[in-house]
Amino acid sequence: EPEVTQTPSHQVTQMGQEVILRCVPISNHLYFYWYRQILGQKVEFLVSFYNNEISEKSEIFDDQFSVERPDGSNFTLKIRSTKLEDSAMYFCASRQGQGIEQYFGPGTRLTVT
Amino acid sequence: AQSVTQLDSQVPVFEEAPVELRCNYSSSVSVYLFWYVQYPNQGLQLLLKYLSGSTLVKGINGFEAEFNKSQTSFHLRKPSVHISDTAEYFCAVSDLWGGSQGNLIFGKGTKLSVKP
Numbered sequence: 001e002p003e004v005t006q007t008p009s010h011q012v013t014q015m016g017q018e019v020i021l022r023c024v025p026i027s028n029h030l031y032f033y034w035y036r037q038i039l040g041q042k043v044e045f046l047v048s049f050y051n052n053e054i055s056e057k058s059e060i061f062d063d064q065f066s067v068e069r070p071d072g073s074n075f076t077l078k079i080r081s082t083k084l085e086d087s088a089m090y091f092c093a094s095r096q097g098q099g100i101e102q103y104f105g106p107g108t109r110l111t112v113t
Numbered sequence: 114a115q116s117v118t119q120l121d122s123q124v125p126v127f128e129e130a131p132v133e134l135r136c137n138y139s140s141s142v143s144v145y146l147f148w149y150v151q152y153p154n155q156g157l158q159l160l161l162k163y164l165s166g167s168t169l170v171k172g173i174n175g176f177e178a179e180f181n182k183s184q185t186s187f188h189l190r191k192p193s194v195h196i197s198d199t200a201e202y203f204c205a206v207s208d209l210w211g212g213s214q215g216n217l218i219f220g221k222g223t224k225l226s227v228k229p
Contacts, residue, residue, distance in 0.1 A: 031215065043219040
């Protein structure tokens with residue numbers, strides 16, 4: 001069964017550094033999402049992406065964040081200058097054009113020190 | 114704006130007992146409703162979803178949920194839990210109206226702890 005994959009599984013970085021989190025959505029899916037989950041808190045929507053552009057973004061998704069689909073398979077989330085409060089689990093998700101269900105990847109745990 | 118309330122942050126229960134995890138939502142439009150499960154150190158797995166039609170939906174692992182529009186609820190139930198059901202359960206809503214791309218709004222989660 002096709003699945004969403006994410007790399008790395010765990011990333012440790014120093015405050016102020018740039019990080020890129022990578023996702024490979026399911027191949028025939030058209031809509032892509034990033035969510036984050038700060039430890040002990042709920043999962044929060046960050047951004048949705050369709051047709052090579054951002055569709056919607058939350059207030060969390062400020063100028064420090066960007067997303068890109070550099071080729072036909074990868075979907076990346078970049079944090080330009082990480083802060084301690086960016087430490088969280090970041091989930092990528094994708095869905096088909098007609099379907100409602102989002103399929104989630106296993107997540108990348110980002111630790112900012 | 115949509116929101117989801119999960120009334121119980123933790124639910125301890127003994128093995129083979131029934132369990133109900135509560136979820137209430139608020140929305141000004143029709144919504145789609147979901148329950149996701151997160152096992153320790155893993156990602157989110159869809160348990161079940163309500164899109165339309167029958168208000169009682171059945172999911173994986175013996176779970177079911179009932180959509181109640183008048184009470185704006187979507188409670189998750191299982192008649193007999195197993196140790197392996199120990200996990201965190203998230204209720205979520207989504208809509209595809211007005212150009213929305215179906216972003217999921219999650220509740221804070223309920224940690225189900227099944228004891229022998």
